[in-house]
Amino acid sequence: MHKSLGRVALRGRVGRSVRYASTTSEAAPAHSIPTAPSTKYTSVTHPEDASSISPPVKTFLDRANKYILPVYARPPFVLSHGKGAYVWDTEHRKYLDFSAGIAVNALGHADDGLVKVLGREAETLSHTSNAFHHQWGPKLAELLVTLTQKEGGLGYEAGSLNPPVGEAHGAKVFFSNSGTEANEGALKIARFTGKQRWAAKAGKTWDDPSCDKYEIVCFEQAFHGRSMGALSVTTNPKYQKPFEPLLPGVKVGKLNQTDGLDTLITEKTAAVILEPIQGEGGINAADMDWLRKLRKRCDETGAVLIFDEIQCGLYRSGTLWTHSAYPVECHPDIVTMAKPLANGFPIGAVLMRNKIAEPMTAGTHGTTFGGSPLACALGYYVLSRLSERAFVSNMTETSTYLQARLSQLPKWFPDILLPTVRGRGLILGLGFKDASHPGKLVNMARERGVLVLTAGKDAVRLVPSLNVGREEVDLAVDVLESCLGSLSQS
Template sequence: MLRAVSVRQARGVVSGRSCKNLIGSLRSFSKIVSQVDASDDSQTGKFVNTVSKPYAVTTYARPNLVLTHGKGSILYDLENRQYIDFSSGIAVTCLGHANEELAQVINDQTSKLLHCSNLFYNLPAGELANKLVSKTRDSGAMKDAQRVFLCNSGTEANEAALKFARKYGKTINESKIEIITFKNSFHGRTMGALSVTPNPKYQAPFSPLIPSIQVADTEDINSVAKVISKEKTCAVIIEPIQGEGGINIVNEKFLVELRKLCDENDVLLIFDEIQCGLSRSGKLWAHSTLNESVNPDILTMAKALGNGFPIGATMITDKVESALQVGDHGTTYGGNPLAARIGNFVLDKLTEESFLQGVNEKSEIFKTSLDKIAKKYPDHVLAVKGKGLLLGLQLNNSVDSTAVVNKCRENGLVVITAGLNVVRIVPALNIPNELISKGLDILDHSLKQVIESST
């Protein structure tokens, strides 16, 4: 009974006050008003404690906040409160919430065909694979891109990449199975992807993981040279810009030398651009601006490709394809007509020249203001990091990034953390400039509050 009542209450709020608020003008945010997380006896608290929390598997530590809907770069909760969104669902909703054009695309495709399995071809999946390859080549990235495996998430895209690499290595010799990964990297939470995510916090509870993994350092090419082997290594996996690990841009010279080592040892180079790709860096791919010799053999993607709908992809060269046979890999849902149709729409938007120009212009607005914040608090801010709209404010140990994130939420701004005590900023790529300015004012104010409370 508690469950039924709580669900009806939640629906009532969504269809009542909140929807009226959407139709009306957005809150100006001109005055920062603290709105602490809802109490246990609030409508939100009752929903969380009686409907959701007792029945949901333990994953994230979440505040008493139930999001009900959004529009563009504004989110709304069960208490009818509004938040500027600098997180875009962890770098996912690149075109913003409730995008009207995308809603029309979804409605049209659901009236035609949702699913047909990969036992048959379907139009949207074929078009998306073709488009990903052609647009990638046109962008100046991955010049030998040729084939695409469509799946449902980033970790699945990386699992496919690791399997393809292992298969390639074993076609040369049975012992060529080792994979090199890097400190501060994050590639997913399934067993294969977790095995190349060398963070004890994530790995320790599930060890032993997949064997034959070597860990190197993106600050030291010799650390790669020491563990790479023509006889044993099949692949190197790296993020050109590390997201979860702290918004760390990998040096171009390092990547040039890494590509050279891979070529010398007949090792596949995998670029994980699940977070930094698909125009978030200001180019279609983060490696688009690198030396033309720095091209991967395998490229993984997800997040922004579906603007919130689950989809991922693994792009490979013909060299990798030549090692694969029918039955080596597969998926039930991957490349379903709905996900692929969404991917086609999103990719078209993200590759428009005017759209990419807008991403870079918005990036400059962010970086200019973040630099001012860093100069304002020189004893507490170590660096402004990142590229495009994958940005971070790295704090020193005197300020806890989680505390800043929590204070921002109280003040009406959603941001998230990353490794190395970083406040991560990954908004929708089309976020209005006015909301950028207002959100940064809230970040500045919130950081000041946390600093003052800790002294």
């Protein structure tokens, strides 16, 4: 970072001046942090009003409305292709993508190496079902386990390679097709483990009808998926109400609230599931002391602790897992993953400690498509790239710069923004005082060529590709600043 003692205006790519610091008459290096907000605001370059929709786009939208189930609210344009951090629509308009397919495209769009792997493996063996072995499943599973042991997770201290006390060395992986399916698998595995633990304690068999260890604990503002089990632990009335009754035995707590943990998690609790950093719920991070007490309570009751790292894991928070940066007494028994694992090709996974995997035998869980040769080959390639030290170092530098730039915005727009930037790494959020503003800002930014997302009721979410550059950071934050400036005048 460079000290900002002055301002030099250079013509930016978003139609207004971009400030760079200067301590002398010479221009300072690019990417210095601006010291004051701009007074020049970007104009609409990607309009979405009805008059701007061309006949070909209208024809496409009419076809979509006629034949596709209307469960998504989408803007009125059609994406055609992408490269790196950018996408283009059929009208040849360019967008900077700071949504990355909802935190999926870790390597950006149309990554050259990924395209080569995709073509090579599609010509070789794309699907076998899980009735047969193939070479890529074990390779990807081994990489997930060994990276976790090396970088920290599931009870391993980063760099120690020592297994958790009293446990057999290693962990196991189950491959699914999505994050929702990974969470469904984790909940099933945790329930079966709960029955086994109850049986061992009660001196009965796990299938005894008197077994009452089946309850699941989740937390407010969580998002774990939309299938019936995952939906049951996604505590948003908008998502749940139309599909009730849901899975029985679900109890809901509040993230970071210690009071009441003893009554929330009891001997009847089979599983506790949470996101270390809530994504859809507003970029809310779990507190370390609270996690330590939560882990202790799970151990006391024999509950399986599940961390849903589908959005915050696989280096998005700056480390392999968000919990890789935690002390081992805050680690889970199971971690679920999906979004960036194959950079957009469908795959998910459940990674669990060996003691959790022990009850699972042939037929206790399964999938037709999960862990296909093609998906696992792509996952192996992506994870190998993401785990390179140079890649992680570059991502850390970029995220530090992005956070520094974002941290100026609440100072400049205190009437609009809450004072603290939320999140870690490249899963970041701006909190708003007025709940109507996040949606407005997302629309305004999109009409100025930058794609961002809302999160929860009060936040705008930034989850760009993990290889995004500083120039893209400047462009995105300049547009956000411009939108905030316009909101402040409205």
